[in-house]
Structure formats: C-alpha cells, structure tokens
Amino acid sequence: MATQYMYYPGCSMDGTGKAYHDSIEAVLPALDIRLAELDDWNCCGATEYMGISPLRSQALVGRNLALAEQQKNGTDTLVAPCSACYVNLARTDAYVRESEELAANVNDALSAGGMSYTPGSVKVRHLLEIMIDDVGLNEIHQHVTRPLAGLKLAPYMGCLVSRPDYDDRWQHREHPHALDQLLLHLGADVVEYSRRTDCCGGHMTQISPDTGLELIRRLIVEAERSGAHALVTVCPMCQMNVDFYQREMNHRFHEDHHMPILFFTQLMGLAFGMPAKDLGFGREIISARPALANIGIEAPLTEEEEAERAAAARPKRRRRGDPTLPAPEPRADQEALR
C-alpha cells in the first residue's frame, strides 16, 4: 500500500520550479509514495512577510498548519519540497510549541477565520528528509536501473534544510552529507563540494544584485573547481537563482560559466530509467545537455538551443554589399557623388 503524506507544494511549483514538479510527479509513484496536496493552501510568505510583520506572518503560516490539522488522513506529516516553505512552516510550528503566548495569539487570529491549530499536531518535513529517512537509501538504490556513473555532481543542499533545524534532526548543520549519500546511491560520481550549505542569496537578486550575484558566483566557481558537471539542488529558489541569474552574473563579472543546476528528483528519475523529457529537463536556462551527454543521455533542448537550431535551419539573409550576389554596377553620377 502506498505511503501517504500531506503535501504543501508552494507557489513556485506551478511556475519557476516546474521541472521540480514534473520530476516529483514522475518519481514518487515509482517509490509507492502518494502526496495529497493540502486543499486551498496559501503562500508561506517566503522571506518577505516576516520582515513586514512577524505576527501576521505566523498567522499566515498558521492557516496552512490549521488546514493540515483538519485534513490529516492517516498521516500527520506535511511535506514541503521547497526549503523556504519548509523553514517557514517549521518555524511557526516550533514557535507555537515553544511559546504559549504566541500560540494564543496565532489561534486568536485563526479564530477570526473559523480555524485553530494545536501546536505540534503536524510534523513538517522536507522532501529530502522523506527520501533519506522514510524511503531509505537502500530502497532507492533498489530502483536504480541506469546508474549515473560518469556524471560528476556537486551536492548543493542549500541553507534552509539543515538550518536552523528546529527539531534537532541534523547531526551536521554546516556539512551534512545526506544529499551526497542519496546521489551516491544513484551511482553518480559525487564531488567534494565545500559550499554545500552556503546561501544562494535568496531574494538578494531582487533587492541587492551586487550581493546576490556574488553569492551565486561563489557557488558556481566552487562547483567548477571541484570538477562537477552540474549542481544538484533541493530547492526551487536556489535553482532559480543559480539558473536564471547565471547569465547576469557572467556579464557582471566578465566571466563565462555554464553550470547547470538540477533538482535531485530529476536525477532520481534518470537513474530509475525514466525518459529525460518526463522529468522537466529542457526547462532550465543553463542547459543540462552537455552534462547528461557524459552518461549518454540526450536531454530535451532548452529555449535557447531551440532558437539556435531554428536559426541555423533558416536560409541565410542576404547582406548588403555581399560580393557573391549579382548586383547592378554603380552609375557614373553616383560615383561622382562619393
């Protein structure tokens, strides 16, 4: 029987993190996991609402926890695939457990919408934790039909899964090896990546590009130095920053990096023998094709590659002054004007 969890996808799953969504939909049924999406969930507030009003932010998250408490169906675990959503949900749950006053205030606010939340009644966990702790590395290894040997991957877990770690689940908060282990069990060559839990800058690309682009640069340069073909992430925000803003970073620092960043679920799908087109490949800005070519997998084209192919297939436009083309001789009076 399938293991069921409540699921909080988060706003980016339907937009910038679409490849994550695709690969989760493909991979989880293979592991006999069913994710029941929380009905009518709202935004977690990302890193923005806390800076406007901490209490309103907790009430906003509280509504999601209250929904999860109502919609428990044989499970009390709420899974978030996005590290920012995960930490926001976990923070409010941890703080209402810790402070009776906050719990009273959050519940007072929730009651205005006819809702309530019992502190601790929902267990918030990141999708990576589900894979490592519940499914287990050996079980994942059992599903591998196409080991990723030859693909060098930098395990970039990002900051918010092992930190702040409200429930003491992580032995190492700065250098956890959970993602390394998972990728090793897919048969991949995992490089030693010292920036595994460094921050991607989050919203800094929006509010202070000098800060944000420098943080992205550090991640990419270190991945290159360690010999990786690609970075692997567990968060749609990290993916967006390293993928979309890599060009602007190159421009800003006069550098020329092409480091793809992939979701760990995309790589699980590949190792399970699923076709790349079902796993959201091709949606990235920095193409994964050169990386996947190392293991003989052909990934779908990115938008830029499609445009290049289309341009190459089009007949060349005639250029003015092309000496290979027939042209009338200049008239004598025109010559005189020159």
Place this chain on the structure above:
Amino acid sequence: MIPADSRLETCIQCGTCGGSCPSYADMDHTPRQIFALIRAGARDKVLDSNTPWMCVSCYLCAVRCPQQIHIPDVMYALKAKATQEDRVPSHVAPDFSKTFVDYIHKYGRSFEVGLVAKHYLRHHMSRLPGMTTSGIGMVTKGRMGFRPHHIEGMDGLTAILDRATEIEQAKQRAVFEQPANEGAH
C-alpha cells in the same frame, strides 16, 4: 527595544555572527555591532542601518551562536520596525516585500509574473535588456504562470490577517504605555 528574541540579552559580543555571515561585506554594521547598538539604546543608528536588509536569512550565524540567539528573527523584527516607521536606507527591499505581500493579500498566493514585472519596472529597468533571452526561456518553457491563483478561503485569510494586525497593534500600545521600560536604556 526589539523584543524578537529574549536571548538577545545574553549576547557575549563574540562576533561569530559577523564572521560567519556571507553578506557582511555589504552591511553598514556587523550583526555584533547591531546588538551592541541595541544594548546601548542607539535606536536611530539601529533603525537606519542597512544591516537587517542585507541579511540573507541563511541561519549560519544562528547555528554557530554560542548563546543560541535566533539572529535572523531579530533582523526580521528590525526590518518590520524600520518599515513601520518608514525609515529605511533604501526603498528597493521594502518595496519588493510590499509588492510580494500585496499579492498574498489579493490572491492568497504569490504571483511571480506580476511581482517581477512590477518590481523590475520600478527599480531594475536597466537590468531588463540583459534578461530578455533568459526571460523568453522562462515563458516558453512554462516557468511563468500568467494567471494568478485565487485561493477559495480568501475571506477567511483576510479576517485572520486583520485580526493579527489588531493583536499586534494592541501589543504595541501596551509597550508604549510603559515609558520607563524602554526609555531607561
């Protein structure tokens, strides 16, 4: 002055926070200096500093802090305070937050296309030309939803957030009515 984390009072000024911070180079004051300023009651300096706005909330300082102070939460509280009093070093960050939460107030969810369009037209016009190629890729590859998703329980959410605002304002009034409490520092 800022009651975000009572453990802040136990800060031993070791500087581990600033030494761990990935964005300290862009801050006016290191986190340690901010905590010293809070303790010294230098309210204006604290609220005018860009330090909270440069915090990336990666929690590296928090897990290394020997006193286990939730430093990013303190930074969040400082941002909220500075925004309330409309004294921010730059409007780019507060505007981004405001645009972001305005969509939550309207739809219950974030709306990436609207957010990016509004924010870049207002603050990052010069960055847009360099983003065209990648931007097209985001659109054609289905990574930009052009229709916002409205949650069904929007009325309930609005009532919840309004009630939270009332609670918060009542708390602030209570603090304000005890002048000896803060003024003594």
